[in-house]
Amino acid sequence: MPIVAESPITKRQQWRCGIGAYWLALGAAMLLGASLSAKAGTTTVKITDLLQFEPKHVVIHVGDTVEWRNESVLVHTVTADPDKAARAEDVALPRGAKAFDSGNLDHDAHFRQRFSQPGLYRYFCIPHEATGMVGEIEVR
C-alpha cells in the first residue's frame, strides 16, 4: 500500500505567504490611519452651573467641531460677535473668520460650531459676560 505524502509546503511558499500577510497588514494599517486622520474631531465644552465654560481654553485643529453642552439649569449663550459684546476684549476672531452666536441655550441644549479658520477665538455668554463667562478656542 503506497503512502500518500501530503504535499509539502516549501520554504519558498511559506516565505511568500509571510510577505503577503505583511503587506496586507501594512495596507490595512495605512487605510485605517488615513480614515482616522481624514475624520475631523469633535471637542466638547461643558457649560456649568458655576457660570463657566469647561474647559475654558481648548486647542483643536482646522476643520474640527466644538460642541457646547449646557449642563446648567440656567440659559446661556456661546457668542463670538463683537457687536453683541459689552467689552471688546471678550471677543476675538481670527482674520476672515465669521462671528457666531448660538442664541439662547436652555438646560440640556447643545450648540455645534465647526472651525475652518486657524487662530484664536474668544467668546462669551451674553447673560453672564459681566461675571467673566468667557472661553477660548485655539485653532491650529
Ligand SMILES: [Cu+2]
Ligand atoms: Cu452664561
